[in-house]
């Protein structure tokens with residue numbers, strides 16, 4: 001790896017397709033290890049999705065050990081074990097701090113930049129690439145060229161460019177306006193790899209008309225349980241937290257987490273059950289309702305329930 005970077009250099013050439021979090025990390029790391037790296041980003045700048053993460057603050061990682069981290073990975077956590085053992089959440093934190101981004105740990109051990117600016121994380125990754133000598137080219141790669149089962153290079157603007165190695169880091173299908181619209185899956189298929197069906201995850205859920213009339217209502221400290229409708233005794237998710245009603249259904253942290261536990265979200269496949277008072281058992285709730293009715297004996301139903309429930313929900317629960 002000590003040869004000069006010339007025509008006869010033996011340094012491997014690497015094309016990284018995609019300038020998101022994974023592409024920038026891969027490009028900077030390959031270049032730091034001695035490769036001649038070109039990063040292709042189809043948009044006019046790298047890290048567009050990264051910039052909108054964590055509501056613009058970027059939840060960089062969680063400040064915990066790997067076993068705790070994996071407990072919160074809803075699908076196939078084992079797959080991540082090898083990578084996380086090599087580069088732990090603590091390594092991630094040291095990495096960004098060494099690039100000049102101080103971090104802080106908030107409730108739930110979530111780690112954010114002290115500045116609360118996801119752009120600081122984007123800029124740090126671009127710096128990491130540049131200081132290691134990565135060339136960044138703002139062009140879309142249209143094809144990964146393979147021959148006899150081996151990668152030979154890529155096609156950009158109708159031209160073939162040879163590379164020793166190609167790293168595909170095109171992202172998935174979420175937020176296509178940030179550049180990730182499925183090219184990576186196409187490249188994988190064209191290279192003969194099996195691509196599994198894609199499923200939405202961490203998304204709001206559509207529900208029927210009753211929810212629309214509650215749009216804007218936020219529920220805190222409730223328990224959301226999702227059942228597979230046809231196997232109604234089987235809860236696929238049940239947690240305490242916060243959710244809200246939207247004009248099309250339900251959303252908020254609990255709902256996004258629930259969606260990650262659901263398989264194919266087909267209409268009518270799941271039923272949501274919301275426990276509005278998860279801290280009370282049936283007899284405690286009974287006592288509480290009787291005491292409220294005694295307190296508001298001269299009021300009508302809606303007002304008598306005002307201490308117990310948000311007013312928009314009273315007609316639904318009465």
Ligand SMILES: Cc1cc2nc3c(=O)[nH]c(=O)nc-3n(C[C@H](O)[C@H](O)[C@H](O)COP(=O)(O)OP(=O)(O)OC[C@H]3O[C@@H](n4cnc5c(N)ncnc54)[C@H](O)[C@@H]3O)c2cc1C
Pocket residue numbers: 017018019020021022023040041042043046047048049050052053054055058059060061139140141142169170171172174175178179180181183184
């Ligand atoms: C709203 C939202 C909030 C999130 N919040 C968090 C959070 O707080 N913490 C967290 O850890 N994760 C969060 N995530 C998830 C996180 O954003 C993704 O896991 C991460 O950005 C994936 O990075 P990536 O590099 O794989 O893909 P992407 O960030 O999608 O990057 C892929 C890049 O490849 C480029 N590209 C695609 N095709 C081509 C092509 N043919 N040629 C050249 N370039 C191409 C795209 O333009 C894009 O820039 C959030 C996601 C969303 C949508």
